[in-house]
Amino acid sequence: MAVPSPAGTLAAFQNREKSLSDHPRHHGPAPGRFAVTQADDGGVTLQISGDWSMQATVPRSAEVTDSIAAAGSVRTVTFSAERLGRWDSALLTVLLAVRGFAEQRGIDVDPSGLPEGVRKLLHLAEAVPERSGARRTAAGRGNLLARVGIGVTRATSGLREALTFVGEGTLSVGRLLTGRARVRRSDLLVIVQQTGAQALPIVSLISVLVGLILAFVGAVQLEMFGAQIFVANLVGIAMTREMGAMMAAIIMAGRTGAAFAAELGTMQVNEEIDALKTLGIAPMDFLVLPRMIALVLMMPLLALYAAFMGIVGGALVGVGMLDILFSQYLNQTFAAVTLNDVAIGVVKAAVFGVLVAAAGCYRGMQCGRSAAEVGKAATSAVVTAIVLIVVMDGLFAVVTHILGV
Amino acid sequence: MAMTPDPARQGDADVIIAIDDLTMAFGSFVLQRDLNFTVRRGDIFIIMGGSGCGKSTLLRHMIGLIEPAQGRILYDGESLWETDPEARVRILRRTGVLYQRGALWTSMTLAENVALPLQEYTRLGRAEIAEIVSLKLALVGLKGFEDYLPSEISGGMQKRAALARAMALDPEILFFDEPSAGLDPISSRLLDDLILELRDSLGATIVVVTHELASIFTIGDNSVFLDAEARTMIASGDPNRLRVEAEHPTVRRFLNRSAADGAEAA
Numbered sequence: 001m002a003v004p005s006p007a008g009t010l011a012a013f014q015n016r017e018k019s020l021s022d023h024p025r026h027h028g029p030a031p032g033r034f035a036v037t038q039a040d041d042g043g044v045t046l047q048i049s050g051d052w053s054m055q056a057t058v059p060r061s062a063e064v065t066d067s068i069a070a071a072g073s074v075r076t077v078t079f080s081a082e083r084l085g086r087w088d089s090a091l092l093t094v095l096l097a098v099r100g101f102a103e104q105r106g107i108d109v110d111p112s113g114l115p116e117g118v119r120k121l122l123h124l125a126e127a128v129p130e131r132s133g134a135r136r137t138a139a140g141r142g143n144l145l146a147r148v149g150i151g152v153t154r155a156t157s158g159l160r161e162a163l164t165f166v167g168e169g170t171l172s173v174g175r176l177l178t179g180r181a182r183v184r185r186s187d188l189l190v191i192v193q194q195t196g197a198q199a200l201p202i203v204s205l206i207s208v209l210v211g212l213i214l215a216f217v218g219a220v221q222l223e224m225f226g227a228q229i230f231v232a233n234l235v236g237i238a239m240t241r242e243m244g245a246m247m248a249a250i251i252m253a254g255r256t257g258a259a260f261a262a263e264l265g266t267m268q269v270n271e272e273i274d275a276l277k278t279l280g281i282a283p284m285d286f287l288v289l290p291r292m293i294a295l296v297l298m299m300p301l302l303a304l305y306a307a308f309m310g311i312v313g314g315a316l317v318g319v320g321m322l323d324i325l326f327s328q329y330l331n332q333t334f335a336a337v338t339l340n341d342v343a344i345g346v347v348k349a350a351v352f353g354v355l356v357a358a359a360g361c362y363r364g365m366q367c368g369r370s371a372a373e374v375g376k377a378a379t380s381a382v383v384t385a386i387v388l389i390v391v392m393d394g395l396f397a398v399v400t401h402i403l404g405v
Numbered sequence: 406m407a408m409t410p411d412p413a414r415q416g417d418a419d420v421i422i423a424i425d426d427l428t429m430a431f432g433s434f435v436l437q438r439d440l441n442f443t444v445r446r447g448d449i450f451i452i453m454g455g456s457g458c459g460k461s462t463l464l465r466h467m468i469g470l471i472e473p474a475q476g477r478i479l480y481d482g483e484s485l486w487e488t489d490p491e492a493r494v495r496i497l498r499r500t501g502v503l504y505q506r507g508a509l510w511t512s513m514t515l516a517e518n519v520a521l522p523l524q525e526y527t528r529l530g531r532a533e534i535a536e537i538v539s540l541k542l543a544l545v546g547l548k549g550f551e552d553y554l555p556s557e558i559s560g561g562m563q564k565r566a567a568l569a570r571a572m573a574l575d576p577e578i579l580f581f582d583e584p585s586a587g588l589d590p591i592s593s594r595l596l597d598d599l600i601l602e603l604r605d606s607l608g609a610t611i612v613v614v615t616h617e618l619a620s621i622f623t624i625g626d627n628s629v630f631l632d633a634e635a636r637t638m639i640a641s642g643d644p645n646r647l648r649v650e651a652e653h654p655t656v657r658r659f660l661n662r663s664a665a666d667g668a669e670a671a
Contacts, residue, residue, distance in 0.1 A: 182525075190512075271508035275570075278468045278502045279522050280494035 029056035030085060036067045042075035044068060045113075046098070049083035052091035061097035068101065077102055079113035092121055099126075165362045169292070172284040181285040188290045195256045196298035200305065203251055207306040210243055211235055211313025219322055228322040232332035235314030241341040244307030246393060248299060249352035253385035257360035260291055261381035264364025265374040273365070288361040292354060299353030300346045307345060340405050348396055352389050359385035420481075421446045421578065421610050422467065427476035429462055436462055439637045440476070442629045449604055449611045449624045451644060454631035455659065460614045461505065463631065464582050467612065469497050498526060501571030505582040507563040509555040515542060515566045516551035522573040541569040545599065561592040568599070572607075579603065581613040585620055597623050618662060622648075630656050 032052040037045045046068070052058050068074060077098065084091075095111075095118065102109045111119050175181035218234040264287060267273050273283050311333060318324040324332075363381035367373050422444040429436045436459040444450045452460050465471045467478055469485055478485040480496045488496075509518050519538045523529060529537070542548060545565040547558075555563050564584070571579060581600065585593035597620050604611050615621060621628065621644045628647065630640040632655055640647055640656040648660040658664075 267511075270506060270511070271504040272510050274465075274470055275502065275504060275508040275510070277470060278497055278500070279525065280498055281521075281525055 029053055032056055032058040032090070034059055034064055034067075036071055038071050038074075042073060043078060044071050044074050044076075045078045045080050047080045047083075048091070049081075049085075051085040052087045052094070054088055054090045056086075056090070058090045058094070061094045064094055065097055065101040068098065074105075074107050076108040076110060078110045081114055081118075084115065087115070087118065091118065092125065095122060096125060161366060162362065165365065166358075168284050169288060169358065172282065172289050173292075175285060176289060181282075181289060183285070183290050183293065188294060191290055191294040192298060194259075195252065195294050196301065199252065199255060199298075199302060202255065203248055203302055203306050204309050206247055206251055207239075207244070207309035208313035208316075210247055211239060211310030211315075212317055213313075214238055214243070214310070215314040215317035219317060223322075228318070229324055229328065229332055231314060231318050231322060232324070232329050233336035235318075236311055236333040236337040237341055239307040239310035239314070240337050240345045242345070242393075244305075244310060245299075245303040245345045245349040245352060246389065247310075248302040248306045248349060249356060249389045250386060252295065252299065252302070252353070253356045253359070253382050253389065256295065257356045257381045257385040258378040260357065260360030261364040261367070261377040262374055264361060265367030265377040268365065268367045269369050269371070269374060283365065288357075288365070291361055292357045295353035295357040296350050297353075299349040299356070303345055303349030303352075304342075307342075344396070344400060344405065348393065351392060351396075355388040355392060356385045359388060419445045422612070423477075423479040423482075424467075425477040425479060427463075427466065427478065428474045429459055429466055429471070430474035435474070435636060437631055437636055437638070438475075440629075440631075442638065442641050444610060444612060445627065446610055447604065447608055448626040449600065449613060451621050451625040451628035452612065452614045452631065453616055453621060453628055453644070453659070455616070455633055458631040458633035460616075460631055461582055464580055464612070464614045468500060468502050468580055469493055498574065499576055500578045500580060501574065501576035502580045503564070503568050503571045503582065503584060505586055507555070507560075507567035509563055509567050509570065511555050514552050514554055515547065515558075515569075518555070518566065519570045519573050522570070526574060537573070541572055542566070544572070545569045561588050564588065564596070565599075568596075572603070575607070576609065578610045578612065581611065581615070583615055584613060585615065585617045593617065593620065600624055616659075618660065621660070630659070 029051040032048070032050045034049070035047045037047065039045070046064070050056070068077065095114070099109055099122070101107075111122060114122075172181055176183065214235050215231050218231045219228060222228050222230050222234075264273070267287070273287070276283050276286055315326065315329050315333075318329045319326050360381045363377040363384060367377040420443045424440050424442050427440040428438040429440075440463070452463055454460050462471065466473055472486055477487065480499070483492070483496060485493060485496060509515070510521070513521070516535070516538045519541050520534050523534045523537060527534075538551065539548070542550060545568050547562060547566055547569065550558060550562070550566070555566065558566070564587075584596050584600070588596065600611055600613070601624055603609055611624075613620070613624065625644040628641060628644045629638050630647070630651075630653075631637070632639045632653075634655075639653045640651045642650075644660065647656055649657075651657050651660070
C-alpha cells in the first residue's frame with residue numbers, strides 16, 4: 001500500500017490554492033450543485049458544479065447518494081467536475097460518502113474525472129484502514145447489569161484505595177512517634193504559615209459575618225419575649241462549640257484541602273512523587289505527614305480565633321441594635337460559655353484538621369497524570385472534606401449528647 | 406520456561422540487571438510479555454521501540470515503581486519484588502533516575518533538590534553536603550545555579566539539574582527516560598556526550614529509554630527493541646549491528662528511519 005509522497009500531497013494543496021485564486025472573489029460563494037446523468041450501460045456520471053466549500057451551501061451526502069440510488073441498477077460512477085469552483089473538505093466528505101455507498105452495493109467508482117487534488121486527498125483519507133477495535137463501542141453503557149457491575153467494582157476498588165491510604169497514614173504517624181520518620185522542619189514551617197497565618201483574613205471575615213447573622217436571627221425571636229440579652233448566650237455557645245470549628249474547617253477545606261490536592265496532583269503529573277519513591281523516600285512521610293501535622297496544629301487555633309471573631313460579630317449586633325451595653329454583653333457571654341464548650345470546639349477542630357488534610361492529600365496522591373485530573377482531584381478533595389466534616393460533626397453531636405457534655 | 410540458563414543465577418559477575426520472563430500488564434491488558442534480557446555492568450543499554458510500545462513502562466518496572474504482572478527483575482541475582490520492602494529500598498538506592506520531564510521538586514531550589522538524597526542517606530554535615538551539591542551541579546554545567554528554583558531555569562537546564570540529583574549518591578546504575586525529549590539537537594548531543602563521560606569516568610551502568618536514532622547509535626552498547634504490535638521484544642543486541650543484521654523488518658525500518666519495507670536495502 002503506497003502512501004502518496006508528501007510532495008504529491010503538497011502539490012494537491014497548491015492546486016487547490018490555484019482553484020481558489022482563479023475564482024472571482026467579489027461574489028460570495030455560489031451554492032454547490034450536482035446532477036446525475038445516466039448512460040445506457042449502467043454507468044452514471046455525477047456532475048459537480050459551483051462552490052463546494054464549508055462557507056457555501058452544499059447538498060448533503062444523503063441527497064447525493066439518494067439520487068444515485070434513484071438511478072436504478074448502477075454499475076459504475078464517474079465524475080465530471082469541469083464547472084467546479086472552490087472546493088474543500090465539504091466536497092471530500094460527500095465524495096467519501098458516495099464511495100462508501102458504492103462499496104456497499106458493489107458499484108465501481110472511477111475518480112479520474114475529479115481534480116487531481118481531490119483525488120490525492122481521497123486516496124490519503126483511505127490509505128490507512130481503520131484499525132480493528134479502535135472505535136469505542138457502547139458495550140456496557142446500555143446494559144443495566146453491566147453498569148451496576150462496573151459501579152460496584154469501582155466503588156470497592158475506591159474503598160480499598162482509601163483504606164490503604166488510611167493504613168499507610170497510620171503507619172507513617174507511627175514512624176513519626178517512634179522517631180523514624182523525619183519531617184523536614186522548613187517544609188513544615190512553610191505549610192504552617194500557609195495554613196495558619198495566611199488564612200486569618202478570610203476566617204475573620206466569614207466568622208464575623210456568621211456571628212452577625214446568628215445574632216440577627218436570634219434577636220428577632222428573642223425580642224418577642226424581651227430576652228434580647230440571651231443573644232449573647234446563643235452566639236457565644238454556638239460559636240465556641242459548633243460554628244467556630246465548623247466554619248474554620250469548611251474554609252480550610254476550600255482553601256487548603258484544594259491546594260493540597262492540586263499541589264500533590266501536579267507533583268504526581270510531573271513524576272515528582274515517582275522521584276521520591278525511587279529514592280526510597282516515602283511520599284507519606286515526606287509530603288502527607290507535614291501537611292497533616294500543620295493542619296492539626298493550626299485548626300484548633302483557627303477555630304478559637306473564629307469563635308472569638310463570631311462573638312465580636314454578635315456583639316456588634318447586640319450593642320448596635322439591641323441597646324445592650326458592651327460590658328453587659330461581655331459578662332453574659334462569659335457566664336454562658338463554659339470550658340466544656342470551648343474544649344469540644346477545639347477537639348472537633350483538631351479532628352476536622354485531620355479530615356481536611358487527609359482528604360486533600362488522598363485526592364492529590366490518587367491523581368491521574370493529566371491537567372484535567374488535577375482539577376478533578378481539587379474538586380473532589382473539597383467535596384470529600386466537607387462531607388467528612390459534616391458527618392463527623394453529626395457524630396460529635398450524638399456522642400456529646402450521650403456523654404451529657 | 407526452557408530459555409537459556411539465567412546468567413544472573415549462575416553468578417556471572419558481568420550481569421548487573423537481569424529481566425527474567427517479565428510480563429507487564431494493566432489489569433487484563435497485557436502491554437508486553439516474555440521479556441528476557443540482561444544488562445552488563447558498565448554498558449550503556451538502550452530500550453527502544455515505537456511510541457506506545459511500553460518502553461517507559463518497562464523502565465518504571467525496573468526502578469520499582471510498578472510491580473510486574475509476572476516474571477522477575479534481578480539486580481545482581483537478587484529479585485526486586487520477591488524481597489522485603491527494606492531490601493528493595495537498599496537495591497534501589499544503588500540507582501539514580503533521570504525522569505522524562507526532569508521531575509525536580511518544584512518547591513525546592515536546585516541545591517535542595519540535589520541535597521535531599523544526601524540528607525536522607527548519608528551522615529554528612531551541612532557544609533560537606535553543600536560542597537557535594539556544588540560539585541554535582543558543576544559536573545552538569547550548572548555551577549552557580551544553586552539557589553534557583555526549577556521554574557526559573559530553562560528545560561534543558563532542568564534536565565541537567567535532574568541529572569545532578571540522580572547522580573547525588575554516586576549510583577552504580579543510572580536510568581534515563583527519554584533524555585533528549587524536548588531538547589534542541591545541540592543540547593541533546595551534549596547530553597549524549599555527558600552520558601558517555603559518566604560511564605567512562607564513574608564506571609556506571611546506564612539504561613536509556615529513547616527512540617532518538619542519533620543517540621542510539623552514538624551511545625548504545627547493547628539494546629532491546631520492544632514492539633507494540635507483537636507485544637514483546639523482537640530484537641536485542643548492539644544497535645549498530647541490528648541496523649543491518651536484524652531479522653525483523655520493523656527493527657531495520659526503525660533503525661534506518663524508513664517508511665516502507667525494502668527501502669532500507671539501498
